[in-house]
Each structure stands twice: as C-alpha cells, then as structure tokens.
Amino acid sequence: MKGIIGKKIGMTSIFGADGKQTACTIIEAGPCTVTQVKTQDTDGYTALQLAFGDKKEKHSTKAELNHFAKAQTAAKKFVKEFRNYSIEKALGETITVDIFAEGESVEVVGTTKGKGFQGVVKRHGFSGVGEASHGQHDRQRAPGSIGGSSYPSRVFKGMRMAGRMGGDRVMMKGLKVVKIFPEKNYILISGSVPGHNGSIVLIQK
Template sequence: MPPKGTVFLAVPLPPSFLLPRSCLQPSKRAAQQTRSFGIKSIEPPKLNPYNNAPGLPGLLSTPRAAYNRKIQADVLPLRTGALAIKKGMTAIYNQETGERIPCTVLQLDSNQVIHHKTMKEHGYWAVCVGMGRKDPKNITKPELGHFSAQEVPPKRYLQEFRVRDEMGMLSVGEQIKASWFLDGQFVDTRADCKGKGFQGVMKRWGFGGQPRSHGHSLSHRSLGSTGNGQGGGSRVYPGKKMPGRMGGQRVTVQNLKVLQTDDEKGIVLVNGAVAGPKGGVVMIQDALKKAWPDAPPPPKPAKVAEEARKAVGAKLGSAPQEKLKTE
C-alpha cells in the first residue's frame, strides 16, 4: 500500500503503434482462464466443413448407410443385367430415311442365374450371372461343389449385378435370353478396353511432339520440358501427363439404344461403339439415366427365403460330380 498523502499523476499512453504486441493482444493463459470461468469468447464457433447447416444429421460411414444413399439417389437398377461376347461392329440402314446406323453385335451365351446376394447375409441385393461353358475337370473342387449344390452347369464367366431390392431377383437356374432387353430401350455397357502397353505422350495424350528442324535430333516424339522454373517451385506438378501404361481399364458407355434382339441366336444389337476387343466380355444392364419405352414384363418371384437357402445348404455334402448338368 502506498503511504497516505501520495499523489498520482496521470501520464498519457504512447500511440498504439509504439506499444509492444503483448500489450494489445491477450495472452493464451488469459484466454484459457476466460473459457474456464464460463465467459463467452469473442471467437466465432467453428462449423463442421462437411455439414454447415444446423439441424442436419451427420453422414454415416457404414455400408448400410451407403447403400441407403444409393437407393435414395436412384443409382441402382431395378433388374439384373447379362453377360455377352462382343462379336464386332456392323451397320444397318433405316428404310424410311436411308440413314446408316453403326452398331455393335453382342451375343449372349447361355446366361444363367448362379447365386443370390441378400441384404440379410451380405448387406446388399445382387444376382450372380454365369455365362459360357466349362469342363468340370478344369475347375476346383469348391467351385464344383457350388455349381452342384445350385444344380447349374459350370460357367466360364461369373459376374454380380446389383439390384435395388428383392423384386429384381431371379430364381437360381433361370436363363436370361436376348429378349430380356426390349427393342428401343437404352442400356449401359461395361467392359475392359484394349490394352496398348507402355506408350509415349503423342499416342497416350495426343501431344504434338518437338519441331522437325535442325537441332532436334532423335527427340521429335519426346515429352520435352516437364517442370517449371523458379517461380513454379522448380518441380514437376503431380498429375503431369507423361509416358506410361495405356488402356486396359474398365470403361462404361452409357445410354446405348437397343436396335434389335434375336432369341434364337442370342444376339443383341446396340447403337454405337462398345469398349473392348472382339471376343471380349461385356456387361449389359438397364440404363440408369434413361426410361424404358414400354414397361418391362415383371420378373418371376425368386426363392430367396430361408427355406430355399436351407435346401441349397443340404445339397452341399451330397451332390456328386456325376449330377452336373453339361450343355
């Protein structure tokens, strides 16, 4: 305590730009004490960058939640698809207008339902479709037992087709013919495109190459400069187009119109080009972005109940190899 009679003089403070920064900003300890005593901070509350609107539920990362989001977004087809072999391309002519229409010939080879994936056991609805023929002596014993229990012949190619709900499930053993797709409807095709191997930038990305003038010996098809100077960080940016492996990836071609179908020969004629070489396997399924011209026939109700699964499980130990159906 100062002694009695002490006189205090009011000294004006210097300008703010002359004061140290510690006098202008509160310390971290003072800010922590302010929060601990329950005093409202002047800082705005931090918002979730993935859900800024108040009252909205957070996104769930479970497989069931992801499946429900797909159903709400209408990205799952109602019916199963089929497997086909690409035979090549041809063209047909419109008799009324004389227009030449390029098309791809796809042939279905003994498509048959092999297995089911249910929501209760696997978390989603799917139909496993098999195509082609395979000698029983060339497959493993687990696969042989699976085909024997399902009472279907061995298939060379197997593929799952996801559907929206159990209404799109077909019974095990039911065949899918070319008439499964209606004339005039639109389909989506998925196949592996042709693999080109390791290629340069001119073939892979369409670069123009180096000039053909003096001083460019043996560098006409080369990449050239890849990195920036000092202003760009003196480095090569990620994603730079360079030589590398070309092709061989899965390609989806959407909204191809079905021109003709032939049940006897198993041929589906679609308008336009389909990825992949001749003889490649192509997945065909109803288009997601186009509607049917006519309502498709309702599929037969599939046996996906507990009784059907128990019957299949009972055959696993007693199905001999001689009972395999061969076509």
C-alpha cells in the same frame, strides 16, 4: 437394375426404315444362369449372381463345382454380380437377351484394348516439340518440359507422360438397343463398345 453378361462378336451396320445407316456392335448376350440369390436378410443387400460361358470341370476347383452344383448347372467361366436386380429370378433359372427391348437405352461395361507402353503423342495427343530445323534432333514426338529446375525441383504428380495405355475398365452410356435376335442370343448395340472381339462385356440398365 437389370443386366446380362455377353461376349463381343464384332461390328456391322444396318439400315433403318428411314434409310439411315447405323454402326452397331454385335454381342452374344447370355444365356446366363442364376448361380446365387443374395437378399437383405442373408447378405445385407439384394443382388443376383449370373454365370456365363461353359468351362471344363478339370479347370475348375471343387469349391466352384460345388457352388455351381447348387444351381444345378455345369461349371462356368465368368461370374458377375448385379445389385438390386429388377427382375425376380430363382436359383438355377436362366436369363436371356429377352430382358431388353429394341429401342431401349443401355450401358455397356468392358475392358479397353491394351496398347502397351506408348509415348505422349499417342497417349495424350501431344503434337511434339517442333520442327526438325534449327539444330533439333529427333524431337518430333518428344514431350517437352516436365517441370522447373530450382523450383519446384520436382515433377508434379499427374504429369502427362509416356506409359501404359489401354486395358482400362470403361462404361459406355447412352447406347441404344437396335435389334435383338433371341434365337441366336444376339443383341445389336448402336455404336462401339470397349474391348476386342471375343472380350466379355456387361450390358445393364
């Protein structure tokens, strides 16, 4: 496995050699610093801990500052562990977007946009109870029946109802690396990735 931490910049589209237009997401991936190397002998499994994004020292605890000092780097905002990293890196080394190649298939993990408390029409795609005729009042977006009366005398677990929507951790698979700009640490991923502009995402393979 290999991966990198990035920040979603926005979306654009590019034209390929065949003239086809491809919608892409721009991600500022890295540079990430290796802040810890875990091995089978010391931790029971192998992993690389990567850190991304600078952070002011006054907003960091002493434990964090001492941890980052071992890697001879400044305080960082985001830390993520990647298990069974396929590229050998030492403590304090930097990982850039060069670990990926154009045309490569990757997975992107992010947190979806939070949409707050939503009804069943928006959250689950319900069509509402029916028309506004025949004495019905404000039923266009209602959920309808949610359970029986005498039996089972309760609402089954998992019933699709109104509630909080969004804010979920989602992995998008089968996305392709369309283009890489190493000088800007930009990587263009085909399609959309979860999260708002400025949110943190993980690109891995």
